[in-house]
Structure formats: structure tokens, C-alpha cells
Amino acid sequence: MVIWDHPESHYIFVYHPKVLWGVNYIRYKGKRLTNGEVLKYWGKWVVLGEREWLDKLAQKLDKYVEEEKIASIKYTREPSKNLRIDECVMLVYCDKRERDEVWAILEEHGVKLKAWISEKETMEMWMPGGRLLERWIRTNNFSEEQAEAVREDARRTLGYVFNNPDAIYRPWAQ
Numbered sequence: 001m002v003i004w005d006h007p008e009s010h011y012i013f014v015y016h017p018k019v020l021w022g023v024n025y026i027r028y029k030g031k032r033l034t035n036g037e038v039l040k041y042w043g044k045w046v047v048l049g050e051r052e053w054l055d056k057l058a059q060k061l062d063k064y065v066e067e068e069k070i071a072s073i074k075y076t077r078e079p080s081k082n083l084r085i086d087e088c089v090m091l092v093y094c095d096k097r098e099r100d101e102v103w104a105i106l107e108e109h110g111v112k113l114k115a116w117i118s119e120k121e122t123m124e125m126w127m128p129g130g131r132l133l134e135r136w137i138r139t140n141n142f143s144e145e146q147a148e149a150v151r152e153d154a155r156r157t158l159g160y161v162f163n164n165p166d167a168i169y170r171p172w173a174q
Helices: 017-021 035-041 051-066 096-108 119-125 131-139 144-163
Strands: 011-014 042-049 072-076 088-095 116-118
Touching: 011 051, 035 042, 035 096, 035 119, 035 144, 042 051, 042 096, 042 119, 051 072, 051 088, 051 096, 088 096, 116 119, 119 131, 119 144, 131 144
Parallel strands: none
Antiparallel strands: 011 072, 042 088, 042 116, 072 088
8 A cells, every 4th residue: 555644734645666775757758847847747646526436536546556556546535625626635746748548537437527637737737826726725714924925925926837848857745
């Protein structure tokens, strides 16, 4: 099993054990991706469902992560009140060039809704002024000073990816 369920985290993760040794899971055919390649190719399938169903699905998909057919998975413990989502969300990460193979695995295990989002689109939604970041700020009732600090952190963290396309991509802690 490579399912990491730490109660203090908002997410439950399914990673290959190599991640514990410091190996970056964001790869294509064994090669680490640059920021520019992540923006061009990296993304995820979005799966919505009840937590119990996602727990069972994660157990079924675990072997594909271990076999490195799926890069990684994370899913929420509960629906996001801040983002006004009524179901839990599972994100199944992969390179766009392998997404059809990953979709076939998901479909084989009962996933019906086909929803792909690129990492670039996700990052844009979490940048200052982006729909998800601004909604999250509003629903947390941050003061203007707190909101600006959050925006600056997003600008710095995500801006690095956009402004340094040739650097090797490094995921940040979640």
C-alpha cells in the first residue's frame, strides 16, 4: 500500500514509495519535467464522489501508482465548503501524453465523468485574481491585509513556475 492518510492533512495521498526517498513523481518516461513542460503537459483527471467510494477507488488504483502507470493521486477528506463543492474531489495526476491510458484505467474502475484539467489552468485559478484563490479568500473572511499576504504567497510560489520555464519543476508541500 502506498496510501498516505495523515489526519491533519486536507488530502489523502497515493504516492509511489520513491517519493519518500525524495524522488519527484512529476516525470514523463522517467525524465523530470521543467516548469515549462509542466505548464504544457501536466494535469489531472478530476473525479467527484462520496468519500467512501473514493477510498475504495484509491485502493483499486494504488497498484497503478506502484507500477508507475499513474503518477500520483490525492483526494479530499470531505467536500470543500470554501469552494462550495458538494462532493469529495479526487485528482489523478499524469502527463497529457499519457492521459488516454490513465483514463482507460479510471473507466475500468467505474469512473464515468470525463473531466481533465491542466496544471497550467489550475495554477492560473490559484493566482491573484484567479477564481479559486479569490473565492477561497472570501469564504475564509480574511482581512484585506491577510488577503494580500495570501495573494503575495501565491504570486511568488506560482509565479516562479511561469517565470522560470527551464528550471526543473519542484512541487510544493500541501
